[in-house]
Every structure is written in structure tokens, then in C-alpha cells.
Amino acid sequence: MxxxxxxxxxxxxxxxxxxxxxxxxxxxxxxxxxxxxxxxxxxxxxxxxxxxxxxxxxxxxxxxxxxxxxxxxxxxxxxxxxxxxxxxxxxxxxxxxxxxxxxxxxxxxxxxxxxxxxxxxxxxxxxxxxxxxxxxxxxxxxxxxxxxxxxxxxxxxxxxxxxxxxxxKGDVLGNAYEYLIGQFASETGKKAGEFYTPHGPAQILCRIAMTGQENKRGLQVYDPCMGSGSLMLSCRNYSTEPDYIKYYGQELMPSTYNLARMNMFLHRVHPENQHLRNGDTLDADWPTDEETEFDVVTMNPPYSAKWSAAEGFKQDERFMDYGGKLAPKSKADYAFLLHGFYHLKQTGTMAIVLPHGVLFRGAAEGTIRETLLKNGSIYAVIGLPANMFYNTSIPTCIVVLKKHREGRDVLFIDASNLYEKEKKQNVMNEEHIDKVLELYNNRKSVDKLAYLASYEDIKANDFNLNIPRYVDTSEEEDEVDIKALTNSIKETNKAIKESNTALVDMLNNLTFSSSETETAINEFIEILKEV
The missing domain is CATH 1.20.1260.30 (N6 adenine-specific DNA methyltransferase, N-terminal domain)
Incomplete structure (x- = not known):
């Protein structure tokens, strides 16, 4: 170190x-x-x-x-x-x-x-x-x-x-570079959301997406909103064949795209394994003419961004199988999700960070969500703590997706309280990250933390995935002892009467310099006698 x-x-x-x-x-x-x-x-x-x-x-x-x-x-x-x-x-x-x-x-x-x-x-x-x-x-x-x-x-x-x-070493230099990017993100605040995902959510996202694929040589990782490339590069930490990973990434902002390219070299990624592009992910599909499906898809897109939602997109293969609906113009969250999911291999895993609204909003988003659930595509939903990201203080969630799996159950994890408070942001340390992964891998209901919901559960909730509907984190109130409470009130009333009597005796012994003061005190004494 x-x-x-x-x-x-x-x-x-x-x-x-x-x-x-x-x-x-x-x-x-x-x-x-x-x-x-x-x-x-x-x-x-x-x-x-x-x-x-x-x-x-x-x-x-x-x-x-x-x-x-x-x-x-x-x-x-x-x-x-x-x-x-x-x-x-x-x-x-x-x-x-x-x-x-x-x-x-x-x-x-x-x-x-x-x-x-x-x-x-x-x-x-x-x-x-x-x-x-x-x-x-x-x-x-x-x-x-x-x-x-x-x-x-x-x-x-x-x-x-x-x-x-x-x-x-490659990891020392690359990690130092990423540390600096994180520091700049902290200093720049809201402007930084475009290029950096904080450590805790990034590790959870990558570890989940890599689960079961750690030993695959020639693993293909895709991030269509790659920022500085840190999410894709984090996948290296969980691979036994990191030198053979192929990276496919796209980024809209030219300066951030350059940052990702530098980051690749500083992590000693071979040039032939870098497939990065500067472009608009939603506007035109990419990649289309080389590898088009990937083992791992990681994403932290801009939250509730605007997009055109033009009618032509209803014939776009990425979006066409979801009840004829598109993500609304004012909220592109599901457009990003469906783009990434389209490029996922049948055997792969996708993990994406999104605002909680995607879990319960209705209209077109409700139709898209229902289609995904009926297909068994949504595998898990993980609620993260608030104030984790540099570009928003709202709580976010990780949605995990898979293709053609058996069953349509969904694991819900409430990790909203797994954090430490630091100056500007809430931070998930290794203990919190490990706990989330433990809950994810065990895939069982755990009181106050996780719930494995059947398809029937979800259908009964009208395909609403709001986490509190499934994970009850409320604490039961202590039972009130009515008899003890009654005795306590009696004792309090007795003490008040004794105090008032003593105060009236003191006031009766006073002498007054004016008749106005004497009248006021006598009125006060009458009030005390009534209590």
C-alpha cells in the first residue's frame, strides 16, 4: 500500500x-x-x-x-x-x-x-x-x-x-487514477455523475454481474453508459482470467470518453481488448456489426433523463417486445434498461442502478415492468442507501436481470441502512458490501432485510416492485402496560395536587403593595384550587 x-x-x-x-x-x-x-x-x-x-x-x-x-x-x-x-x-x-x-x-x-x-x-x-x-x-x-x-x-x-x-503495478496505477477520479467527483459534486460510480454500489454491481462467471476466459463486458470505465474495469477484480476480458463501452461526453480510454491503458488492458465508442446510446444501437451480446452488462445511466421516445423506436428491436410501449420522453430509465438487456447473452447477468421510481411508476413504465416480470427477466431488486451518488441525494436501487431462467420469483433486498455517514456522502464499506452479496447469493427471505417473492406475490401487488411492499422493516411498538400507566397517572395527579396546595399556602402568606396585585394573585389562587 x-x-x-x-x-x-x-x-x-x-x-x-x-x-x-x-x-x-x-x-x-x-x-x-x-x-x-x-x-x-x-x-x-x-x-x-x-x-x-x-x-x-x-x-x-x-x-x-x-x-x-x-x-x-x-x-x-x-x-x-x-x-x-x-x-x-x-x-x-x-x-x-x-x-x-x-x-x-x-x-x-x-x-x-x-x-x-x-x-x-x-x-x-x-x-x-x-x-x-x-x-x-x-x-x-x-x-x-x-x-x-x-x-x-x-x-x-x-x-x-x-x-x-x-x-x-497495473492495478496500483489504475486504482490510483480511479481514486483521483473519485476525488474530482467529490469536489465537483453534481457535475460528476457523468463519470463516476462510488465504490460501494460499483462493487455490489460488479460482484453480482460476475457471479458464476468468474472463471470464464474471454469474458465480454458491456457498459453503454461507461463514464470513466470504472464499472467495467471493476469486473477484473472478480475474474480469474482478467487479462482476457474484452471491454465494450460507449459514452456520450467526449471528455469522459477520453477518460475511459486512458483508464483502460493505465489498467494495462491490451489494445485489442478495448472496444470503446463516443456516441449516444439510445439514439442509435451499438454495437451492431461485431459482438452484439455480452456475458456481463453493467450500467449506471443518467437518472430520469429526457429522450426523444420517437414513434420509430417502436420498431427498434431493443424496445419492440414490451406491449407496444416506450419509456416516456421525460424518463429514459427503462430505455436504458431495455437497451442493456437486449445486449445480454442468454447465459449472462445484467445489473443496473436506477431511481426507485422504476419499481412502481405506472402507464408505459408499468406495462414494460409487467412484461419483464411475466418473462421472468427481473431476478433481484436491491434498495441502496440515500445520498450515495455525487449527482443525486435520492435513494437508488440495483435491478438485476437474466434471460430465460427457470422461475419468475424476485429477490428483494433492503440495504438502505447498510452504510456509514461521511462528510458529503453516505458510504458502504466492505462489511456492508459483503452483507448484500451474502443475502443475494443465499436467495432466501431474512427478517427486515430480504424477501424472496413468488410470481403470485408480485401479481397480487399489481406488478408493483416497491421494496417496502415485500421487505417489512418496521419495528413493533413496545406493548403498553395499561395498569402501570394508570397507576403512574394517579401518582402524577397526586403530586400535582400536593404541589398546588403548597403553592396556595405560600401565596396566602404574601402581603401586597397595591390592590391590583392582590386581586391578580387571588384570581391565580382560585385557578390553582380548581386544578
Whole structure:
């Protein structure tokens, strides 16, 4: 853990350079972009050194020196060809992080060189297209005038020099990156819902979706609202064959899409296992021409988002088998759910986070829900604590879906009280996560926590899945002892009378300076005698 902590401290120090100049949503782009550039550059130099010396370098400055020397020889062409094939990109010696760092230390930092390095990487392979498009090295946010702007970037580059990204294991580096994304989400608040799912719900979602598929080699994971890709990548933690997982993800926001692409590389995901796309999930189906059904579908879509709900979607294969109904224009929740479910394999599992309204709202949503229940598609419903997510304080639920299973029963779990309160958010720790998984895997009714509802139960409730209808969390009131209560009231009344008598005796012994005061006290005494 020391390695991870040191890495986090260095990366967070880089954020400190930018904090105050702009808000977290903006400076995260600079910091994460520069970290990724450093990772690609340092990995490149390490590969150069390995090809020349057959070992990993202890010192990147030495690797830089050897690279500069070999590039002056006849071997340069062959070396670059090998690097292009293995790394998918090449860098000139003066485009490396080490070279630009040396410039920054010598007060000769040049933004044009850094921009040229970005351009070289982006143009090397379509994997990297537009990856640094959001990192504006000439923005006024960095300071007023060329000198201050360059100084800001140079300072971040110097600070990040302390991060050893070569010797950090894939999970350490990737997890540090995700930790930073989580920190930015916390700072940015409501703007952050687009790119991050908090740890507790993410682990529950992934562990459930992976249950029974942990040993599958070549597992295919799909997230059509992938954000930073953290949900898909979390599935690696529960696979015995993580290096063979294929990831298929789509994201609407270009900057968040780039974040997910970086995240894949930082988790050492092989390029051939990355199938990511920048696009609108509901507008046009994807994927359609490669793999179209997946073992695992994980989703945390934007809650109750608007969509067109155009009549044409009634002929769309994703939505056409649900009583001729579409998710309403003002609430796309079921559109996202049905899209993900359409792409689920017959043997797979889907887990999606949605607001509680999907469990009980009527009209078109009621028809869609009833169809899913009649088909046995809804496997479990898990109520999460309120205030878990950065973009909403409302309570949410996880809906688990499967295709063509035996039975139509539904497991309900009420996990709304399984959390610890922290400053801004409620947090589910490992103990809470394990409890939910225990309830899920046992699939039995547990007083106050879980209920395995038969199809008849659900039908009797008019296909309403509101969790309190099935899991009774109310506490019985203590029985009242009427005899004891009567005696208590008698004792209280007796004590009141005794106190009033004593007070009347005291008031009768008073002398008065005015007739008005004496009249008022006498009226008060009469009231006390009546009580």
C-alpha cells in the first residue's frame, strides 16, 4: 500500500498546482491528461531501454540518454519500427516527458514541444485519436499571458516527476487514477455523475454481474453508459482470467470518453481488448456489426433523463417486445434498461442502478415492468442507501436481470441502512458490501432485510416492485402496560395536587403593595384550587 499511497500523494500534489486557478471539472482534464502522457512516454522509454539492454531501467534519465544516442545511428530505423509495432506510437527524443521535464527544470519549457508530443501520439494510431483534445495548453485558465501559462504547466510537470509509473503495478496505477477520479467527483459534486460510480454500489454491481462467471476466459463486458470505465474495469477484480476480458463501452461526453480510454491503458488492458465508442446510446444501437451480446452488462445511466421516445423506436428491436410501449420522453430509465438487456447473452447477468421510481411508476413504465416480470427477466431488486451518488441525494436501487431462467420469483433486498455517514456522502464499506452479496447469493427471505417473492406475490401487488411492499422493516411498538400507566397517572395527579396546595399556602402568606396585585394573585389562587 505504501507504493500506492506515495503515488497518490504525488498525483494529488499535481492537482494542488492547478487548484484555485479553475474548478475541479476543468483541472482534472489537465492533471489526468498529463499523467497519461507521462505514463505513455515513460513506458516508451522503458521499452527502448529494454530493447537495448534486455531489462527495465532504474533511471529514466539513463534511458533517455541511450535513446538520444541510438537515434543518431543506423539502428534508429529498426528500433522505431519495433516500437511502433509494440507500443502503437513513437516519440522523438525531444518529445519525451523526461526531455520536457529537463527543459522545465532549466527554465526553458516550451509548450510547442509538449503539444507536438500530444499530436504525435494522437496521430500514431486510431486508438489515441483526440485523446488530448481537452488539454488546452494555451488556456487563460492557466494564468494571464504566455509566461504564467507556461510556468503553470511546467510546475505540474516537475511535481509529477515524483510519480514512478513504470514500476507501479497495473492495478496500483489504475486504482490510483480511479481514486483521483473519485476525488474530482467529490469536489465537483453534481457535475460528476457523468463519470463516476462510488465504490460501494460499483462493487455490489460488479460482484453480482460476475457471479458464476468468474472463471470464464474471454469474458465480454458491456457498459453503454461507461463514464470513466470504472464499472467495467471493476469486473477484473472478480475474474480469474482478467487479462482476457474484452471491454465494450460507449459514452456520450467526449471528455469522459477520453477518460475511459486512458483508464483502460493505465489498467494495462491490451489494445485489442478495448472496444470503446463516443456516441449516444439510445439514439442509435451499438454495437451492431461485431459482438452484439455480452456475458456481463453493467450500467449506471443518467437518472430520469429526457429522450426523444420517437414513434420509430417502436420498431427498434431493443424496445419492440414490451406491449407496444416506450419509456416516456421525460424518463429514459427503462430505455436504458431495455437497451442493456437486449445486449445480454442468454447465459449472462445484467445489473443496473436506477431511481426507485422504476419499481412502481405506472402507464408505459408499468406495462414494460409487467412484461419483464411475466418473462421472468427481473431476478433481484436491491434498495441502496440515500445520498450515495455525487449527482443525486435520492435513494437508488440495483435491478438485476437474466434471460430465460427457470422461475419468475424476485429477490428483494433492503440495504438502505447498510452504510456509514461521511462528510458529503453516505458510504458502504466492505462489511456492508459483503452483507448484500451474502443475502443475494443465499436467495432466501431474512427478517427486515430480504424477501424472496413468488410470481403470485408480485401479481397480487399489481406488478408493483416497491421494496417496502415485500421487505417489512418496521419495528413493533413496545406493548403498553395499561395498569402501570394508570397507576403512574394517579401518582402524577397526586403530586400535582400536593404541589398546588403548597403553592396556595405560600401565596396566602404574601402581603401586597397595591390592590391590583392582590386581586391578580387571588384570581391565580382560585385557578390553582380548581386544578
Amino acid at each position: 505504501a507504493e500506492s499511497k506515495d503515488l497518490l500523494q504525488v498525483l494529488w500534489s499535481g492537482a494542488d498546482v492547478l487548484r484555485g486557478k479553475m474548478d475541479a471539472n476543468e483541472y482534472k482534464t489537465y492533471l489526468l491528461g498529463l499523467i497519461f502522457y507521462k505514463y505513455l512516454s515513460d513506458s516508451y522509454l522503458a521499452k527502448v531501454y529494454d530493447l537495448l539492454n534486455d531489462e527495465t531501467p532504474d533511471d529514466l534519465q539513463e534511458a533517455q540518454k541511450q535513446y538520444e544516442e541510438v537515434m543518431k545511428t543506423e539502428d534508429a530505423k529498426d528500433l522505431l519500427q519495433e516500437l511502433r509495432e509494440s507500443m502503437h506510437y513513437t516519440l522523438e527524443p525531444d518529445m519525451t516527458y523526461v526531455s520536457i521535464l529537463n527543459d522545465a527544470k532549466g527554465n526553458s519549457f516550451n509548450r510547442e514541444k509538449l503539444q507536438a508530443a500530444f499530436n504525435r501520439i494522437q496521430e500514431s494510431d486510431e486508438l489515441f485519436n483526440g485523446l488530448f483534445a481537452d488539454v488546452d495548453l494555451y488556456s487563460n485558465r492557466l494564468g494571464t499571458g504566455d509566461q504564467k501559462q507556461s510556468a503553470t504547466i511546467a510546475e505540474v510537470i516537475k511535481v509529477l516527476d515524483g510519480a514512478d509509473l513504470i514500476h507501479a
